Amino acid sequence: MYLQRRNRILRKNAAVRSLVAETVLTPNDFIVPLFIDEGQNVKTEIASMPGYYRNSLDVTVKEVKELWSMGLKSILIFVKSKDELKDNTGKEAWNPDGLMQRSIKAIKDAVPEMVVMTDVALDPYSSYGHDGIVKDGEIVNDETVDALVKMSISHAHAGADFVAPSDMMDGRIGAIREALEESGFTNTGIMAYSAKYASCFYGPFRDALDSAPGFGDKKTYQMNPANRIEAIKETLMDVEEGADIVMVKPGLPYLDILREVKDAVQVPVSVYNISGEYAMIKAAAKMGWLDEDKAIIETLTAFKRAGADLIATYFAKDAARLLS
Numbered sequence: 001m002y003l004q005r006r007n008r009i010l011r012k013n014a015a016v017r018s019l020v021a022e023t024v025l026t027p028n029d030f031i032v033p034l035f036i037d038e039g040q041n042v043k044t045e046i047a048s049m050p051g052y053y054r055n056s057l058d059v060t061v062k063e064v065k066e067l068w069s070m071g072l073k074s075i076l077i078f079v080k081s082k083d084e085l086k087d088n089t090g091k092e093a094w095n096p097d098g099l100m101q102r103s104i105k106a107i108k109d110a111v112p113e114m115v116v117m118t119d120v121a122l123d124p125y126s127s128y129g130h131d132g133i134v135k136d137g138e139i140v141n142d143e144t145v146d147a148l149v150k151m152s153i154s155h156a157h158a159g160a161d162f163v164a165p166s167d168m169m170d171g172r173i174g175a176i177r178e179a180l181e182e183s184g185f186t187n188t189g190i191m192a193y194s195a196k197y198a199s200c201f202y203g204p205f206r207d208a209l210d211s212a213p214g215f216g217d218k219k220t221y222q223m224n225p226a227n228r229i230e231a232i233k234e235t236l237m238d239v240e241e242g243a244d245i246v247m248v249k250p251g252l253p254y255l256d257i258l259r260e261v262k263d264a265v266q267v268p269v270s271v272y273n274i275s276g277e278y279a280m281i282k283a284a285a286k287m288g289w290l291d292e293d294k295a296i297i298e299t300l301t302a303f304k305r306a307g308a309d310l311i312a313t314y315f316a317k318d319a320a321r322l323l324s
């Protein structure tokens with residue numbers, strides 16, 4: 001058999017394969033989500049996220065030092081708010097002495113170089129478990145944006161490097177950018193959850209923060225999984241309004257969207273490998289149906305190949321270890 005081209009030559013051994021690899025993962029690609037709780041020396045495993053924990057701030061600070069030593073350079077923080085602090089205004093979200101604000105300060109004091117990103121949405125603080133303020137059963141946009149602005153400024157004040165609005169209200173990126181400028185926070189970035197879908201795969205996360213919506217669902221603000229063009233519209237608007245980094249979320253079921261967004265914008269694109277995606281791999285590995293380490297690397301490589309510049313993933317530590 002005469003063949004002018006034999007594609008297998010480029011796959012003949014590991015050395016050749018590594019020379020021609022189009023996608024290479026490094027710890028620089030990862031954002032590590034962290035769940036923070038009140039208390040001292042608290043480390044609670046999240047039932048639907050085996051191997052992942054909600055930690056008190058003292059434990060978190062130690063963890064952040066370890067992450068930095070492993071070459072992981074950015075974290076995305078979420079806090080679990082006490083039930084008695086929740087109400088419909090979400091005002092605990094901008095309490096200067098709130099758990100989020102204390103956490104940002106403590107982490108930046110301990111590891112100043114760590115890039116600290118903070119979730120901006122009202123759900124952990126809302127008595128309704130919604131990302132915004134509720135009026136007559138509706139999640140109202142403009143009043144929620146005012147609250148998100150206050151929340152963002154309080155995070156910037158505490159030292160956050162990037163605020164990450166995950167709420168999907170209209171106009172919030174522009175409003176937050178303007179407020180950051182007016183308040184003198186000209187070094188604080190915005191990572192916008194731009195194409196965020198109303199997904200069932202957020203379930204384990206809502207267990208972690210006890211933040212499931214008390215009524216209805218999030219379909220009037222998060223996007224319909226059936227839509228593609230709308231994702232580009234949302235993302236381009238966030239860029240126009242001043243987002244430094246845009247995000248597609250969830251990850252695995254939306255790789256097509258990730259690629260289209262990457263081709264449409266000139267800002268870095270992140271993807272969120274969310275809690276349900278973590279839980280699926282963990283569950284299959286526990287059953288002995290998948291090799292967990294290989295599934296992690298293949299999944300994260302798929303994100304980078306699809307166009308992600310940054311990947312928020314609960315597997316960041318595992319991946320950093322596997323890559324070293």
Ligand code: PBG
Nearest residue numbers: 121123166201202205274275276
């Ligand atoms: C809050 C928020 C959610 C996630 C990140 N920020 C949940 C939601 O929108 O209901 C999900 C992250 C994950 O599932 O890993 N707005």
